[in-house]
Amino acid sequence: MDQQASDREAAGGRQERVLQELLRMGAEERLWERGDTVLVAVSGGPDSMALLHALYTYAERLGVRVTAAHANHGFRPEESLLEAQGVRRFCEELGIPCDIAELHVPDYLREHGGNKQAAARELRYRFLHEAASRAGAARIAFAHHADDQAETVLMRVLRGTAPSGLGGIPLRRREEKVELIRPLLRITKPDLAAYCKHWTIPYYTDSSNYSTDYFRNAVRLEALPYLESFNGRLSSSLCRLAEAASAESDFLAARTEELFTSLxxxxxxxxxxxxxxxxxxxxxxxxxxxxxxxxxxxxxxxxxxxxxxxxxxxxxxxxxxxxxxxxxxxxxxxxxxxxxxxxxxxxxEPQDGYEILIAEPHGAHELVEAGLRLEFSVVAILREGDVGPAVAGAGPLTAFFDLDELLLPLRVRSRRDGDRMNPLGLNGTKKVQDMFVDAKVPPSLRPSVPLICDAKDRILWIPGIRRSTHATAGEGTRRLLRIDAQRIAPPNPLS
CATH class of the missing domain: 3.30.465.60 (Uridine Diphospho-n-acetylenolpyruvylglucosamine Reductase; domain 3)
Structure with a gap:
């Protein structure tokens, strides 16, 4: 057998695998029922055009009605127009209804801002749901294939993922009133290319697919080929991993739903x-x-x-x-x-007070109720004479404490009935309520004012009002805790 004949036989086998796998996947996973209308999301590329043709070929055998939808995102005006026209012509040749929309994603981004790819996806899915509703479709079929699955799993590993993320692209997912299905997830890109060649299916190539500015493209064009030098069947291995992880994730998800209901x-x-x-x-x-x-x-x-x-x-x-x-x-x-x-x-939340735990006093904590940001920092005192200059910046919104004299964790909370404090400069204690009156804090804002306390609930500081006698810095201080309060918004009155 000459090389051309061998290539033709291999291509024929590949295109047959597409149809066989489509039938097997649909039956095993019950991706559709007899009488269903299936809307195919068609981009114009070889994968979605092959899916559309394959479902059309077996529509009568499967007992389903096939319809199509194509979204022009408006990023590549000339290419996008050719794709839309090509999809429309192909659907007309097959006698398949086709819903086409121009989404104008660049205009949407100018008005709303955000990420280009995220905006395109949001508008595309919104259109597909509307198209499915118009067509009476119970399923929307996407052309994601095995190579897409391998790329997705590797991308998630590189970015960091929980075990559930290893499941990759789900075979099916319920969204609103339709089910999103992906019948090609076990079929490779070369098989789909062979299918298109065998049936002379026209398709269009998105030029942006070759730009490594996009993470997925960089993984497909650079990372995967490099890693396959260590494992020539890496893509297959990643797909098997995804299938196993997805099954285990589904099991755990079902068990978690049961626990949610009962607990x-x-x-x-x-x-x-x-x-x-x-x-x-x-x-x-x-x-x-x-x-x-x-x-x-x-x-x-x-x-x-x-x-x-x-x-x-x-x-x-x-x-x-x-x-x-x-x-x-x-x-x-x-x-x-x-x-x-x-x-x-x-x-x-009912606005009946608040309490925040500060286990490790460092960094910033925003206190929405009080409209304040509290910044905690530690200052090391290397020589005894350094304490005075270090605390010179103390003021209504900045306080210093001997960190080794504090009992952690700190708590930042709203006032409670009967709260008392040992104010610096006074003998004995004073009611917090009286200090609010002295400081002319409006009654409606008093529940919002933060009290910074130690683990024994001793009030250390009321920012902007008074500091207590507890943990004052002295000659033996070696570590200073500095707390800065910064106004970020008007306080939120609590009832």
Whole structure:
């Protein structure tokens, strides 16, 4: 057999694999049901054009109706126009309805700002959902293939990911009223190219695919080829990893949902559970349950970071302190009150006081309720005579303390009934309420004023009002704690 005949046979085998794998994947995973309308997202590239043709070829056998949608993002005017025209012609040849939209992403970015790729994705998915609704489609099919899957897993490894991220691109995902499916995830790019060649399917190449300015392109064009010099089947290995990780992640996700239903209670202010229930779970389920709670409450779609989950988990399980609070990303807050754990949206919390734990006094902490930023820093005293000059900057919004005389952790909290303080310069104690009156703090703002206390709840400082006699710097001071208060917004009156 000559080389040309051998190449033709190999190409024929590859194009057959596309159809066989499509049928097998659809049947095994039940990606569609008889009577479904499947909307294919068609970019005009070889992958989506092959998917459209393959589904069209087997539509009658599968008992589905095929329709198409194409989005012109407006980044490459001449190329994009040719792609849209080509997709329309191909759909007309096959007799497939095609919904085409011009999204004008550059105009959207000028008006709203943001990331180019994120904006394009947002507008594209919005259009696809609208197109699916118009077509009565229960599924939207995307042409992501095995090579895309390998790239995605490697990208996540390089950026850092939790085990669930190793699942890569999901085979299916429910979004709004439709299911997003990816029937080609086990089919390689060369197989799809052979399929297009065998059936003389026209397609268009996006010139931006060759720019390594994009992370995915750099991984595909540079990182993967280099790493494959160590493992020639790296892409296949990454795809197997994704499939195994995805299955295990699905199992753990289902178990976590069960735990959420049985252990987590919904209250007006947020979600609560008992710390003992969390402590009784395997660490993997602890992390997943905390992440699920955060994702449930968050109004923003950004992913929850591992460090944030771990901070909550360790704080919830620690023996002490038994009461503390931490502000989280996406406008959320976590509270631990003895054996009770609570997650809330900050802007929906009843404004009945606050308390923040400062376990390690360094760095900045924003206190939204008081409209202040508290900056903690430590100053080393190398010689006894250095103490005086070091504390010379003390004032209404700056205070110094002998760090070795403080009992940590510090707490920043709102006032409580009966609070008293040992003000510097006075003998004995004085009511905090009276100091607020002396300082002419309006009654509506008094609950917002922060009191900085030590672990024994001794009031050390009320920024802008008074400093206590506790932990004053002296000749024996070796480490100074400096606290600066800076106004960042008007205080938020608490009821």
């Amino acid at each position: 987590v209670s919904s209250e007006k202010a947020g979600l609560t559970m008992y710390g003992a229930d969390l402590a009784g779970l395997h660490v993997a389920l602890q992390r997943r349950l905390i992440k699920l709670i955060l994702d449930y409450l968050a109004l923003e779609k950004e992913p929850t970071g591992f460090d944030e989950v771990e901070h909550i988990r360790l704080g919830a399980l620690a023996e002490a302190p038994v009461n503390w609070r931490i502000d989280l990303s996406r406008g959320l807050r976590f509270h631990r009150e003895y054996g009770q754990l609570k997650w809330t949206r900050r802007n929906e």
